[in-house]
Amino acid sequence: MRIETFVAAAAVGVMTAGSAHAQPATGTVAGKVTEVGGGAVVGASVFITGTQSGSLTRGDGGYRIALRPGRYEIRVRLVGYGLARDSVTVTAGGTVTKDFRLEKSATTLGAVAVLGSRTQERTVLDAPAPIDVLSATELRATGRVETAQMIQMIAPSFNFPRATVGDGTDHVRPATLRGLGADQVLVLINGKRRHTSALVNVNGFVGRGQAAVDLNAIPAGMIDRIEILRDGAAAQYGSDAIAGVINIILKGNAPTEFTASVGQTNTTLEGNPALPSSIQNFKKTLNDGKVFQANGTWSTDFGGAGFLALGAEYRDRGPTNRSLPDTRQQYFTGDSKNANAAAINHRQGDADTRDATAFMNYGRTLSNGAQVYSFAGIGRRDGEAAGFWRRAQDDRTVRAIYPDGFLPLITSTIWDYSGTLGVKGDVGKWKYDVSSVAGRNTFAFDIANSANVTLGAASPREFYAGTLGFTQSTTNADFSRELNIGLRKPLQLATGAEVRYERYDITEGNPDSYRDGGVRILDGPNVGRQGAVGSQVFPGFRPTDAGAHSRSNVGAYLEASNEITDRWLLSVAARAENYSDFGSTATGKVATRISLLDQVKLRGAVSTGFRAPSLHQQWFSSTATNFINGQPFDVRTLPVTDPIARALGAEDLKPENSVNWSGGFAIEPSKNFSFTADYYNIFISDRIVFSENFTGAQVSALLASKGLAGVSGGRYFTNAINTRTQGADFVANYGVTLGTLGFVRLTGAYNTTENRVTYVKPTPTALSSQSEALFGRVERGRIEVGQPRSNVMVSANLSRRALDLTLRAQRFGEVVSRGTATNGTLDNVYGAKVITDASIAYTFPRQLRLTIGADNLLDVYPGYNSALTNNGGIFPYSGGSPFGFNGRYLYARLNITR
Structure with missing residues (x-):
């Protein structure tokens, strides 16, 4: 079934199922x-403990x-306030009133996840x-x-x-957790796996x-909260959860809200x-990078029987350019x-x-008490990003078309669809x-302001280069209960099963491309x-690159937890899965929490995990002509099953396997102070990486000699390395009331991560x-030193009646981009930098809120690229910078809530 059809059917089915207005139960x-x-x-x-209501x-x-x-327990939370809770008894057809009063608080440990x-x-x-x-x-x-x-x-x-x-990475930028791969963190929406x-x-x-979840395809205005589990969880949730899990909870029965913001760089x-x-x-x-964003959410509660929430967002982000003059000879x-x-x-930005x-x-809650739910989304992104400038003297330039050179552009069209339908109850x-x-998700490549040299002066300037597509469907059946065993x-017992189907496809481009x-x-x-x-x-993409490939897998899990004593919680989980393309795998986890005092908790876990090789890694294929010493070579990115890849030493991909150790503590001695500290040590074997390019006369x-003439080389995915990742997270929150001056909330956080191959x-x-x-020195450096080994953030927020002042500083640690020279002479070292943000917000009557702010207030840039590795200094900054290189950004935002 096509996803569009699925979403429509899901929506219609849910509306039909919930159409009965009689709610006597x-x-x-x-x-x-x-x-x-x-x-x-x-x-x-406002949460009802033990339910999804x-x-x-x-x-x-x-x-x-x-x-x-x-009888139910109700919990109420909002960041900046203490947790409130109470119990109520609900009767059929009746309405019980329960009001709450929240006190200002700085801690977040009372949040329910x-x-x-x-x-x-x-x-x-x-x-x-640890959960954020x-x-x-x-x-x-x-x-x-x-x-x-x-989130960052x-x-x-x-x-x-x-x-x-x-x-394409300019259009879909990957994110990482705890310094691991972008595909080693599992993303959920409302607890369900995201494609x-x-x-x-x-x-x-x-x-x-790696193929990552596109977090920016999820509109921020539709998010109620985000939960981040910073621990291995493959035994609980399946593949990809080696670094942890990000669960995005959508707004439900929420206020009607509209937000509009405008901004641009000033640097x-x-x-x-x-x-x-x-x-x-x-x-x-x-003054570039102009941004306009507008989003709105609306919901109705069906008279208390359920809710329907709708949200939409539009974002127009203009390009930025931080390239310097090109002083090379052009003609x-x-x-x-x-x-x-x-x-x-050039255009770098x-x-x-x-x-x-x-x-x-x-x-919606039905008359029999069952809860029917559905959520769905659709999105489109149109993007334009530049490649390298082709000089007039460059052999890649058709001078009859571009006598002064040209800047080729990738113009993408990205569609994203998703839909979920479910029911839960007792x-x-x-x-x-x-x-x-x-x-x-589909990613269509269109190329503009370009040319195919081998078509000469008759070459088109625009090309359709093909489309990548990925489809994923997952069906879950989860069951839980309390079991008295003496x-x-x-x-607390939970068990369940999962069936997942995936399909990856490549559509060839127009022949001229x-x-x-x-x-x-x-x-x-x-x-x-x-x-x-x-x-x-x-x-x-050529016809030899095109194709569609699919697989399925089934899995089952068992999870149990028990408060063995008043102070000791023990939790265990086990999971087994079977994939149609590489076989079976099993994982397990043991986690514990010890309460030294009511507000002092020790915690720790040990788990095994896995990440299945993605269909992208198994079947991605492309061909490009590279020139080595002036001679053209067709270098192919090959599926591991391709005869050429086999001749170059490729083997069937197998899962990445991990062992994750973690331990830490959380303390909340008062409603105004909390502190957590957590250590982690993650061993991963058989990590999947790109091989180096194998080219040249010998190849x-x-x-x-193996009957594969006409190909000059290639590269492929391979289980080539083992790694160890260790680090620690520290988070502190403190708040104090300053009488008539208002309430001040102070937050500090520190992460240190070290990766080793x-x-x-x-x-x-x-x-x-x-x-x-x-697997060479450059790629090894990308894993070991390509991300900050430390990240420090501190913030202060003053809230006084309708006024809010926020000041935040974040220090990103050193990042290194290694060059090919083994002596390090071509390495780029980018030192630690501190980014400062500031904003002021005022809430007018009728919940109209105006915010004016500056991100990177002090206009800080990362360290410079070396001229030796940068074509004479055209690109001054690295795309590996954790905070980018756009400079100061000024914005204004208007928010209306009803």
């Missing part, structure tokens, strides 16, 4: 949430929730593994407009580098060789003092144009993107949750020689004469 709890000594609290989360308070602080008859346990909700303080709960208020306060950037500004173990001039992007990142940036770009004098004194004031020697050729002709997304979240003593979720308390048209270089010193084949900047001869698989025997190893 349900009652309602309603009330208002106010601040001690103040007015209504808007946007507070809940609501966000509206503009008047009110809430309403439909429940089956029974559904992540990390399938048997019961726990507060962050009581959880046996990021509220919508915190996310919005960052000033960022993209979901991934918002709050969660110290989360990294979101800003790749640039990286083909990944169709794009596999093949260029030289963090996330190379000074300066030349690198180490560069030639012609540009070392370069200085220019820039052939002797051409008079060379005298005035130096100019800014953010891609130009336009995003439009819409999400729906629905839930059968006897068991709780059940049965659901099905499907998602699809222990002090009942055993990849074919050799037979025309040789038309002019210049290399006239008559073979030119580059295919559309410049991104050759199209050609080897392939020809402990083993590299030997180069295949047939290629032992090659100068490149199977």
Whole structure:
């Protein structure tokens, strides 16, 4: 079934199932949430413990929730306030009123999380593994407009580098957790597995060789909160959860809200003092990267019987450019144009993107007490990013078309669909949750301002280069109950099964985007020689690259936990899965929490984990013509099953396996102070990486000897390395009331992570004469030192009546980009930098809030690239920078809540 059909059917089915208005077996709890000594609290989360029922308070602080008859505990939380709780008894057809008053508080350990346990909700303080709960208020306060950037500004173990001039990676940038791979963190929405992007990142940036979830395809305005489990959880949730799990909870019965923001950079770009004098004194004031964003959410509660929440977002992000003048010779020697050729002709910075997304979240309690739910989303992103400038003297330039050179562009069209339908309730003593979720992502490559050299002067300037697609559907059946087996308390037991289907497809481009048209270089010193084949900047996918591949897997898990004593919680989990393409795997986890005092908790866990090789890694295929010593070579990225890859030593991919040790503590001695510290040590074997490029005369001869003539080399994915990752997270919150001056909340967080490659698989025997190893120094450096080893963030927020002032500073540690020289002379070392953000917000009557702020207030840039590795200094900064290199960003935002 196509995903569009699935989403429509899901929505219709849910509406039909919930259309019965008779609710004789349900009652309602309603009330208002106010601040001690103040007015209504808007946007507070009201949870019914042990269920999935809940609501966000509206503009008047009110809430309403439909429940089956029974006794329930209600918890109310909002960052900046203490947790409130009480119990109510709900009767059929009746309404019980329960109001709450919240006190100002700095701690977050009282937040309730559904992540990390399938048997019961726990507060962050009581959880046996570290969990961060990021509220919508915190996310919005960052000033960022993209979901991934918002998370990075709050969660110290989360990294979101800003790749640039990286083909498709400019349009879908991968994020990481705890310094591991972008595909080693599992992303959920409302507790259900989220599909990944169709794009596999093949260029030289963090996330190379990996397919990540596109977090920016999820509209920030539709997010209630984000839960981050910073611990291995494959035994609980399956593949990909080696580094942890990110669970995005959508808004349900929430206030109607509209937000609009505008902003742009205001920065000074300066030349690198180490560069030639012609540009070392370069200085220019820039106001680019204009951003407009608008989002709105609306919901209805069906008279307390359920909710329907709708949200939409539009974001227009203009490009930025931080490239310096290109002082290289542009034209052939002797051409008079060379005298005035130096100019800014490249584009290094953010891609130009336009995003439009819409999400729906629905839930309804039926007359029999069952809860039917559905959520779905659709989004489109149009992007434009630049490649390298082709000079007029370059053999990649058709001078009859571009006499002065040209800047080729990748213009992407990315579609994302998802839909979920489920039902949960009680059968006897068991709780059940049965659901099905499907998602699809497509990435279409169109190339503009380009040419195919081998088509000569008749070459088109625009090309369709093909489309990548990925589809994933998952069906889950989860069951839980309390079981009396003679222990002090009942055993919390959960079990379930999962069936998942995945499909990865590549659609070939237009023939002109990849074919050799037979025309040789038309002019210049290399006239008559073979030119580059295919559309410049991104050759199209060929028929030999195209195809569709699928697989399925089934899994089952068992999880149990028990409070063995008043002070000791023990939890165990085991999971087994079978994949149709590589076989079976099994994982397990043991976690514990010891309460030394009511507000002092020790916690620790040991687990095994796995990550299945993605279909992208097994089947991605592309062909490009590279020139080595002036000679053209077709270098292919090959599936491991391809005969050429086999001749080069490729083997079937197998799962990555991990062993994760963690331990720490959490203390909350008062409502105004909390502190957590957690250590982790993660061993991963058989990590999947790209091999180096195997090219040259010897490789050609080897392939020809095996009957594979006409191919000059290739690369492939391989289980080539083992790694060890160890580090620690520290988080502290403190708050103090300053009387009439208001309430001050102080937050500090620190993450340190060290990655080490402990083993590299030997180069295949047939290629032992090659100068490149199977996994070389540059890629090893990307894992070991390509991300900050430390991240420190501190923030202060003053809240006084309608006024909020926020000041935040974040220190990103050193990052290194290794060069090919073994002595390190070509390495780029980018020192630690501190980024400072500031904002002021005022809430006018009728919940109208205006915020004015500055991100990177002091206009800080990362360290410079070396001229030796940067074509004479054209690109001053690295796309591996964890905070980008756009400089100061100024913004204004208007928010209206009803």
